[in-house]
Amino acid sequence: MAAIPPGERRRCSLCQVEIQGMAGGVDLVHFSQGAPGTRAKLWARVCQYLRSDEQKGQCLNQDQALRGTVVQSDFYAEAPIVDFSSMGGEAPGTNPAA
């Protein structure tokens, strides 16, 4: 599957998102909600769940070389994971004496 030329947008008819070709190959994915993301994020949230070869044939984001490396944060929400242990105390609501 060919890369999308810079400046062009293609809609993935299955995933219902638009992928915008970017110079340098890191394409921008316009989700229906939230901030634009990467192909890796799109794949983690949507495209990996496609099962049939027919579906995969229609999806614009099945090429591993184009989507790059999928990292764990691609699978979850935008908010960072808060580590309460680094704040010098227990998480709120866990102290029975309070």
Ligand SMILES: [Zn+2]
């Ligand atoms: Zn897709």
